[in-house]
Amino acid sequence: PVDVTTVQGDILSGLLKKLETTVFFQIGDDVQSFRKQLTQIIPLITTTPQAAERRAQVAKNKQEAAQQGRKADLLPIVGVTLAFSKFGLTKLGITDSTGDSPFEQGQLADAPSLADDVSNWLDVFKNGVHGVFIIAGDCQDNIDQQLTQIEGIFGVGTAQATINEVFRVTGNVRPDDQKGHEHFGFLDGISNPAVTDFDKTRFPGQESVPASVILFVEDETKPSWTVGGSFLAFRYLSQLVPEFNDFLKKNPIVLPGLSPEQGSEFLGARLVGRWKSGAPVDLAPLQDDPALGADPQRNNNFRYDIGDDFTSQDRCPFAAHVRKTNPRNDLEGMANPIPTTPQRIIRRGIPFGPEVSDAEAAQAKTLTDRGLLFRCYQSSISNGFRFIQTNWANNTGFPFGKPIPAPGFDAIIGQASDPTSRTLTGVNPQDQGTSLSLPTQWVVSKGGEYFFTPSTVALRDTFAL
Ligand code: N7H
Structure with missing residues (x-):
């Protein structure tokens, strides 16, 4: 079984969010320094137990307030996810294959199979993004504070910066009675599978899947740094x-x-x-x-x-x-x-x-422009997002x-x-x-990229120096 304490929190728990800023970056030439700085980033990444704990706290806080007939105090929330594309892995010198062809090629190469019209794509996704930080939070101030800390570690804004931010986009939960609804007006986020051994309770009708459908598990045919990680398919729709x-x-x-x-x-x-x-x-x-x-x-x-x-x-x-x-x-x-x-x-x-x-x-x-910053997690892009888009929806x-x-x-x-x-x-x-x-x-x-979301152990032992 996978040690979920090392799995990033967005995958299994989901990070609570009213707003979410997604920052795409490229790694500069000083890869060694980037890898050293990554060591300081790891403690900022939200793990599964942390995300679950925050969820429980916020739920308890709301429940207590309701019982006492008052409005719940707003608890500050901020959560961090970090993932790398194949271009990013290559830049870091991590060259062994995940075995998943769409990931290995990148989403741009996959665009014809998805039936995307690449002329609609944002340039950023045509130029080989290396990685992405996703900062989820209760307000922009808390998100910005977290981002400033991350940027500080990479020396952003100085001549020694080791990353170059190439695109930033902020998503937000829609207002008032549209909370939880996407822009066409439909309630979203209802149906996700439960993950065996992680989700202890299931809602009626909710299907469960083995952890291996969402996460990389021990597999001697795959690089050991993949264990506890998951592919993230991102789409700007x-x-x-x-x-x-x-x-x-x-x-x-x-x-x-x-x-x-x-x-x-x-x-x-x-x-x-x-x-x-x-x-x-x-x-x-x-x-x-x-x-x-x-x-x-x-x-x-x-x-x-x-x-x-x-x-x-x-x-x-x-x-x-x-x-x-x-x-x-x-x-x-x-x-x-x-x-x-x-x-x-x-x-x-x-x-x-x-x-x-x-x-x-x-x-x-x-x-x-408005829409959905779509992202989904799975252990295989070929069987997951890509399959659904090409073999089913299209x-x-x-x-x-x-x-x-x-x-x-x-x-x-x-x-x-x-x-x-x-x-x-x-x-x-x-x-x-x-x-x-x-x-x-x-x-x-408008394009997107396929990323790999490593466990904190893989980040420590393989990605960082
Ligand atoms: Fe979809 N929409 O508003 O119409 N989606 N989706 N989606 N979607 C779902 O069940 C929507 C997109 C899935 O288990 C609901 O949680 C929009 C992509 C899957 O029964 C609504 C966009 C892909 C499910 C929407 C979009 C999927 C699902 C119902 C783009 C994968 C669960 C709420 C802008 C390739 C199905 C819910 C199930 C549900 C909408 C994108 C997949 C309302 C607007 C790209 C697997």
Whole structure:
């Protein structure tokens, strides 16, 4: 078993955050000094027990305040994650292979397979990022303080600086009742797998995966410094929110008894597979059920089976985002069942950018960049993020074994070489054969990178000097 006290806290526990600043850097020529300074960075990195402890403290603090009928004091929070790309490992002289080809090549080389249009990519991701610091916190001041300390250790701002910051982006939890919702308005962060031996309790319907799906474990075919580490797939995903809303408005699902507004809301729910409240359409097929959406005892407890029948999309379209990206029991209902455990990932993203302005809503046009700083952890990019994006979301034939040949694209993240060519079926439950054409992609990849998130032991023994 892996010693979780050495595993970075973002992977298994998740770092509490209202804001999060992600800093991409390149390592300068003085690699020796960088490696020495890394020794001073290691104590600043948040480990799994520290992240879990902070979570417990904040929960207790909230509970006590609620019992006493007062507002909870704000506890200062700051957490640090550090990860390196293959370019970074090479720069450090760590050249043995992880065996994962997409990681070894970097995300830019993978862009054609993901069906990304590289002309949309930010330059920073085309120039070989070496590493990334992710600082999560309760306020920008605490985050900045932590960053200043880190930069001080690397001599940033002096002639001796050993790193060069190449890009910085801050994500933030959305305000008020949109807290926890991504920019299209849907509650996010509901479904992540539980990790055996680490997550002692599971919510109903939450699947569990062996630690080896998320973490590198002892394996004589892999370098020893990988143990307790995890791959981090980072994606800068812009979301065209006014354009998405305009499409919903102009294409309501037409059903007896539904107003146009309800038809538009229904269309959004059928594309995602959940209502904005988080209620899964598999459990609440006809209208939103906010109490269900908010209830962790119920909001993840579904399998896409009706009786034992996995061939229906009456309740949830086969191509709905959540069904495409985690088909649950869908493939187990086939004559030759296909396990999907290797494809499970742990998602830890955060929205970025401002709320939609009145002008943007009025013109149905994005004027300021916003979206999701997507990141997920897995022990294999090939089986995790990359598989989900290329073999599932972009693959019109997925999920397999259904009574129709082509469920179509994942309307949220599915990508085609021609972004105006995407279609899907099953959107209108009473007219499932009709194919819906999507005029554009509302999630635009501006690039990203694949990173490796080492354990603190590997950082100490292999990365630092
Ligand atoms: Fe997705 N969205 O708002 O529509 N996602 N996602 N995602 N996603 C999920 O179940 C969204 C993206 C997964 O277990 C929910 O926690 C948006 C990528 C997986 O049932 C919502 C973007 C990839 C799940 C969204 C985006 C995935 C999931 C429901 C981009 C991987 C869990 C909340 C801007 C390649 C499925 C929840 C399950 C859920 C949205 C990106 C994967 C609302 C807007 C790139 C595995």
